[in-house]
Amino acid sequence: MSFERELIEQRREKLRRIEALGYPAYPHRFDSTHTVEQIVAAYASTSAEELAQSKPAVRVCGRLTALRGHGKAGFADLSQSGCRLQVYVRKDAVGDRAFELYQLLDLGDCAGVEGYLFRTKTGELSVHVTDLSLLAKAMLPMPEKWHGLQDVEARYRQRYLDLLANAEVSQTFRTRSKLVRALRAAMDRRGYIEVETPMMQPLAGGAAARPFRTHHNALDIDLYLRIAPELYLKRLVVGGLDRVYEINRNFRNEGISTQHNPEFTMLEFYQAYSDYRDLMDLTEQLIPEVAFEAAGTATATFGELTIDLTRFARYSLREAICEFWPEAASRPRVEDFADPPRAAAVIETWNRLHPGQERLPAPAESASAPGGASLGATVVALFEAVCERKLIQPTIIYDFPVELSPLAKSKDGEPGWVERFELYIAGMEVANAYSELNDPEEQRRRFEMQAALRERGDVEAHAMDEDYIRALCYGMPPTAGEGIGVDRLAMLLTNSRSIRDVILFPLLRPEKSPGTTEE
RNA sequence: GGGCCGGUAGCUCAGUCGGUAGAGCAUCUGCCUUUUAAGCAGAGGGUCCCGGGUUCGAGUCCCGGCCGGCUCACCA
Numbered sequence: 001m002s003f004e005r006e007l008i009e010q011r012r013e014k015l016r017r018i019e020a021l022g023y024p025a026y027p028h029r030f031d032s033t034h035t036v037e038q039i040v041a042a043y044a045s046t047s048a049e050e051l052a053q054s055k056p057a058v059r060v061c062g063r064l065t066a067l068r069g070h071g072k073a074g075f076a077d078l079s080q081s082g083c084r085l086q087v088y089v090r091k092d093a094v095g096d097r098a099f100e101l102y103q104l105l106d107l108g109d110c111a112g113v114e115g116y117l118f119r120t121k122t123g124e125l126s127v128h129v130t131d132l133s134l135l136a137k138a139m140l141p142m143p144e145k146w147h148g149l150q151d152v153e154a155r156y157r158q159r160y161l162d163l164l165a166n167a168e169v170s171q172t173f174r175t176r177s178k179l180v181r182a183l184r185a186a187m188d189r190r191g192y193i194e195v196e197t198p199m200m201q202p203l204a205g206g207a208a209a210r211p212f213r214t215h216h217n218a219l220d221i222d223l224y225l226r227i228a229p230e231l232y233l234k235r236l237v238v239g240g241l242d243r244v245y246e247i248n249r250n251f252r253n254e255g256i257s258t259q260h261n262p263e264f265t266m267l268e269f270y271q272a273y274s275d276y277r278d279l280m281d282l283t284e285q286l287i288p289e290v291a292f293e294a295a296g297t298a299t300a301t302f303g304e305l306t307i308d309l310t311r312f313a314r315y316s317l318r319e320a321i322c323e324f325w326p327e328a329a330s331r332p333r334v335e336d337f338a339d340p341p342r343a344a345a346v347i348e349t350w351n352r353l354h355p356g357q358e359r360l361p362a363p364a365e366s367a368s369a370p371g372g373a374s375l376g377a378t379v380v381a382l383f384e385a386v387c388e389r390k391l392i393q394p395t396i397i398y399d400f401p402v403e404l405s406p407l408a409k410s411k412d413g414e415p416g417w418v419e420r421f422e423l424y425i426a427g428m429e430v431a432n433a434y435s436e437l438n439d440p441e442e443q444r445r446r447f448e449m450q451a452a453l454r455e456r457g458d459v460e461a462h463a464m465d466e467d468y469i470r471a472l473c474y475g476m477p478p479t480a481g482e483g484i485g486v487d488r489l490a491m492l493l494t495n496s497r498s499i500r501d502v503i504l505f506p507l508l509r510p511e512k513s514p515g516t517t518e519e
Numbered sequence: 520g521g522g523c524c525g526g527u528a529g530c531u532c533a534g535u536c537g538g539u540a541g542a543g544c545a546u547c548u549g550c551c552u553u554u555u556a557a558g559c560a561g562a563g564g565g566u567c568c569c570g571g572g573u574u575c576g577a578g579u580c581c582c583g584g585c586c587g588g589c590u591c592a593c594c595a
Contacts, residue, residue: 003564004529007546066555073552090552107545120553144530144544146556151530153587165530208595254594255520358592380595404595422595432595460594498588509586 004140011139014104021097023134030112030135033059036080039117040125048119058127060085061112061135063164064105066145074102075126078111082170086126087113098132107145108138108164157511159504169501172494175294176502179490180247182293183267186286192243192269197232199225199249205468206230206407208460209252212262225251230407230481233270234436235471237479245269247486258498259428262507265486272477275409275435276419279480280396283423283431284312287394287489295493302426302495305392309425309492313395317383320397321346324387327353340364340375347382360385376401376416391424400434406446406462408434423484425492433482440472 019025034042039058043051062080073090091099093115105111115129143149143165155162155169163170184194202221204211206228214223229246236244247267256262271278288298288310300307315323318334325331330353332346340363351359363378373381379401391397398421402410408418420434437443446462447469453461490502500506 003546006564007529010546066557068554068557069551070554070557071551073554075554075557077555086555088553092552118553120555122553122555124553124555126553141529141545146544147531149530150532151526151587153526154530156587210594252594255592257594258589260594377595384595400595420595429595511586 007141008139011106011137014106015137018101018104018134018137021100023101025134025137027133027135030061030133031059032061032112033057035083036060036062036078036085037083039085039127040083043117043125046117046125048123051118051125055116055118057114057116059112059114060127061110064107064109064111065142067105067107069103072099076102076105076111078113078127082167082174086120086124087115087129088118088120088126089113089129089132094129094132101132101134105134106138106141108140108142110135110138153508156500156506156508172490172496172502173504175494176490179290179294179493180265180486182290183286183484183486184247185293186289187245187267187269190243190282192245192271193241195233195236195241195244195246196248197226197229197236197246199251201226201232203463203465205463205465207250207252208404208462210254210459212251212253227252228266228483229268230483231465231468233268234476234479234481235468237270237272237436238471238474238476242272242477243270256507258500259488261487261499261503264499264503266483267486268481268483270436270479270481272479274480275478276398276421276433276480279433279482280314280398280421283396283433283482283484284394286484287312287423290489291493300426300492300495302492303497305426307393307426307492309394311393312423313393315395315397316399317379317397318399320387320391320395321379321383324390326386337375337379343375343379343382347378350382350385354385374401374403376403380404388424388429389427392426395424396421397424402446403449405434406450407437407443409437409439410442425488428488428491429485430488430492431482431484433480436476436479436481438472438476438479440469443472444469 015025039060043056060078062078062085064076065079065084066077068075073088076087076089078085078087089099089102094102112133112135113127113129114131115127118126118128120126143161148165149155149161163173187194200214200223202223204224204227207230209227211224211227214225215221216223228250229248233244233246245267247265249263250266251263253262254260291298291300291309298309300309318337322332322334330349332349336342336346344362347360347362360381361373361378363373363375383397399411399417400408400420402416402418405418405420408420411417411419418434422429423431437446447464450462451464454463487499487502490496491499494502496502
């Protein structure tokens with residue numbers, strides 16, 4: 001018999017003995033007068049003398065996270081929702097039967113106690129127990145109490161243990177929850193209505209990404225898990241819902257990294273009669289507002305970095321490349337991105353400055369040149385190489401190439417560029433927004449451009465969506481829309497370097513054979 | 520997919536030059552009625568990730584694989 005089996009068998013035996021004492025093994029409920037948190041908060045400053053006099057009666061329950069035996073007495077820590085309360089059990093106070101039960105308890109068991117509050121010699125607020133019950137037995141041993149659960153894989157696969165053993169993990173997810181609530185409240189306050197749009201879509205649109213595919217049996221059709229809710233939310237704007245938002249999952253069938261999980265949570269919102277400038281202003285309000293509400297501060301500590309979420313820089317994408325260019329002598333100018341030959345010269349200079357690294361591609365002379373990257377794509381690639389990891393403090397980067405933004409409205413007088421911005425914090429893209437393209441004819445041309453890319457093998461190029469164009473044909477008011485990556489914002493607010501640390505159950509390869517209690 | 524790192528008791532980790540598998544916590548037994556990483560005395564507990572190979576001998580060296588982490592690429 002393996003050691004683990006032996007441990008389980010020991011605990012089965014204890015459970016049998018507990019039942020033999022007349023205690024139910026798995027009682028149905030427990031009436032408490034307080035939560036641990038309430039007791040700790042209410043009596044934090046009550047003196048030992050006052051407690052000795054009033055002997056406040058409490059019934060409280062939680063999980064046993066420490067047991068310190070002393071012969072015919074013992075101390076235990078009862079933990080509930082991240083709060084800890086010491087209980088003191090002595091044989092002459094609880095009686096023989098309950099004390100026998102106490103001796104059969106293990107670390108990790110759920111228990112309830114009844115008694116009165118007092119302070120120990122060392123001044124610790126504790127429950128002097130007069131009665132005790134087992135609420136559920138832990139059949140498997142808890143992780144080590146001092147170091148917690150360190151094995152990264154086990155932490156993700158058995159998140160419940162991670163939450164039990166590592167208090168800061170529990171705190172991270174409480175902060176995340178507050179963040180989602182704060183975002184929702186912020187949108188509600190501003191008059192947006194929350195909606196839910198399809199997660200299963202016949203066409204996966206609204207972003208450039210590879211989708212997951214699934215199948216509906218009764219209709220016998222293939223469907224895609226959504227990569228973005230965008231096209232549905234804009235249909236709602238056409239329908240007169242001038243301010244809508246959705247907080248929900250997107251699914252992208254792509255690589256996994258510290259910043260990418262195949263399913264991730266986005267806040268996406270649309271507002272009629274506005275453009276991207278309005279959303280820049282809104283974003284600058286929203287981020288510090290929700291940070292303060294969720295984390296209690298608008299100053300984020302992220303690894304070595306200290307980030308002030310109240311101050312935002314703004315650069316156009318072209319300005320940013322010039323601004324963050326590493327060498328003064330070869331610094332390009334904004335006009336250098338106006339046509340492929342000049343942009344090619346800038347990229348050539350960059351490649352020359354970075355001989356060891358992979359070369360950035362030069363733009364093709366025309367958009368239809370086979371195999372060549374578009375001017376827009378190469379400028380964005382250059383931006384990412386030059387700037388992205390340097391954008392530590394909150395920075396809005398605006399005006400993107402039209403080739404990469406098939407759903408965004410062009411800038412007046414500059415048809416090659418669209419009214420779009422992205423927000424970068426700590427080198428991560430946190431938000432993406434634009435003035436929505438609402439001209440159905442132009443939208444059709446953009447989709448056709450995408451279809452051409454698709455024919456050349458770009459699996460992420462946007463699919464033609466006739467139904468969406470039909471919706472635009474009924475007239476969509478001028479509208480601005482934005483998506484905010486909730487996971488990445490949660491990372492910033494909880495000092496989590498990996499997106500997996502803010503997702504309760506990140507996607508992992510399935511375990512071959514999880515250990516269970518079968519024999 | 521490439522590079523680097525890791526996988527040893529339920530948990531956290533050591534393991535030297537290739538020579539009988541170790542500690543702490545947890546568990547079990549005994550003692551202990553104000554402790555708090557409680558304490559004291561004793562005991563049990565191992566597919567050293569898997570499969571090959573080298574060797575008299577492999578946790579250790581070599582090859583292949585599995586799983587995970589970081590990183591680069593990919594991913595607006």
